[in-house]
Amino acid sequence: MTNERQGDLVARDRAHLWHPYTQHATEAAPLPVASASGSILRLEDGREVIDAISSWWATLHGHGHPQLVAAMRNQVETLDHVLFAGTTHEPAVALAEGLLEVVPAGLTRVFYSDNGSTAVEVALKMVRQTWCHSGEPQRRIFLCLDGAYHGDTFGSMAVGDPDPFFLPFEPMLFEARRVPAQAEAIHQALEELGDRCAGVIFEPLVQGAAGMQMQTVAFVQELREQCDRFGIPLIADEVMTGFGRTGSLFACGKAEISPDILCLAKGLTGGSFPLSATLTSERFFNAFLSEDRTRAFFHGHTFTANPIGCAVGLASLEVCRREDTPGRLENIGSTIHASLARGLANNPRVENLRRMGGIAAMDLVPPGGMERGYLSSLQPALRAAALERGVLLRPLGNVLYALPPASTTVDQCERIAEVMIELVALCDEKA
Numbered sequence: 001m002t003n004e005r006q007g008d009l010v011a012r013d014r015a016h017l018w019h020p021y022t023q024h025a026t027e028a029a030p031l032p033v034a035s036a037s038g039s040i041l042r043l044e045d046g047r048e049v050i051d052a053i054s055s056w057w058a059t060l061h062g063h064g065h066p067q068l069v070a071a072m073r074n075q076v077e078t079l080d081h082v083l084f085a086g087t088t089h090e091p092a093v094a095l096a097e098g099l100l101e102v103v104p105a106g107l108t109r110v111f112y113s114d115n116g117s118t119a120v121e122v123a124l125k126m127v128r129q130t131w132c133h134s135g136e137p138q139r140r141i142f143l144c145l146d147g148a149y150h151g152d153t154f155g156s157m158a159v160g161d162p163d164p165f166f167l168p169f170e171p172m173l174f175e176a177r178r179v180p181a182q183a184e185a186i187h188q189a190l191e192e193l194g195d196r197c198a199g200v201i202f203e204p205l206v207q208g209a210a211g212m213q214m215q216t217v218a219f220v221q222e223l224r225e226q227c228d229r230f231g232i233p234l235i236a237d238e239v240m241t242g243f244g245r246t247g248s249l250f251a252c253g254k255a256e257i258s259p260d261i262l263c264l265a266k267g268l269t270g271g272s273f274p275l276s277a278t279l280t281s282e283r284f285f286n287a288f289l290s291e292d293r294t295r296a297f298f299h300g301h302t303f304t305a306n307p308i309g310c311a312v313g314l315a316s317l318e319v320c321r322r323e324d325t326p327g328r329l330e331n332i333g334s335t336i337h338a339s340l341a342r343g344l345a346n347n348p349r350v351e352n353l354r355r356m357g358g359i360a361a362m363d364l365v366p367p368g369g370m371e372r373g374y375l376s377s378l379q380p381a382l383r384a385a386a387l388e389r390g391v392l393l394r395p396l397g398n399v400l401y402a403l404p405p406a407s408t409t410v411d412q413c414e415r416i417a418e419v420m421i422e423l424v425a426l427c428d429e430k431a
């Protein structure tokens, strides 16, 4: 492709498009991506960039995995789409069966939708309506954690931390109780809420958007115990952590707990197609069974259980098993983390270098006067500097992290770590 064509695409984009999480007044031009394979994005000008963040935590086995591509191709030629009310199809049933074999014990039902925020909405609505059906309609307050991110729709925003993304909407969000990720604070809040509490929602082991904040297994187990003690359901949002990111297929599995509800998206299709799922135990499903038709779960989306998404989801699950995706991600994370630890030992610019499975992260101490947090002005400069060096990174404010797909080679891991170390040095220059 010529540079002229490339300029064209960016100009056409600039004329008409509105991008997610983008300040159009100040951000650099979008990258024109022509194609992708494995861990590499190819730009229209021929440059190659390592996708070190799995295209927003979605791409699992690498871009264009042959088995996933084949599954989509076969399915689109057989059954592209059909409504899911009053019909069923092989890909939807087979994926549900496949998922239920590998998720933590006790989950028996799969409700499909098409993005992570919606998987969370569905979970919240199922829990709320279940309380209504079981004669406790006063239970409507969800407990969530500081820094939580569960998506951008109104319900998922309500159980997220409003600062900084959701402040304009805060007065419109339903009531939730947010507490620090700390056992005593949670216990106290549950005591206070008493029978007004509907349930607890959290991101097990790693809070992604909060800045890759990591929890201990003991914390996850404590949360499970407290929910049991107070008789309330535990919703695990594994939209990011699911499918091997923590080095186990699921974070809940790694922590040896079963949630009452499990939310999956991003990696569900290997990151190649919009599909999500909300998995529940039979107790919730049964609470909706009635001769009374108004007690059904009145929620659904046009593309619920889209056959292409389900077919590629099933293929992705097979690849996870055959290629040991969690094990590969664990190795990738440990390679990057080891290089970072070597290159950044005793570096005063770096705090809390950490890792969980395939996720390696650190907090940068911003140069004098610059603020921390998501809107830290460090972020755009770091992103641009990484890109110049051939690596796609998207720091969460002053949190620098890598979360690459399972296709990432040892050389690519080393390059990612090298660039991250260079970014730390850049902060020194700015100081």
Ligand SMILES: *Cc1c(COP(=O)(O)O)cnc(C)c1O
Pocket (backbone or CB within 6 Å): 114, 115, 116, 117, 118, 120, 149, 150, 151, 152, 203, 208, 209, 237, 238, 239, 240, 241, 265, 266
């Ligand atoms: C990304 C994410 C979501 C939202 O998923 P979308 O598909 O972007 O709507 C929800 N929860 C967590 C933990 C996430 O990382």
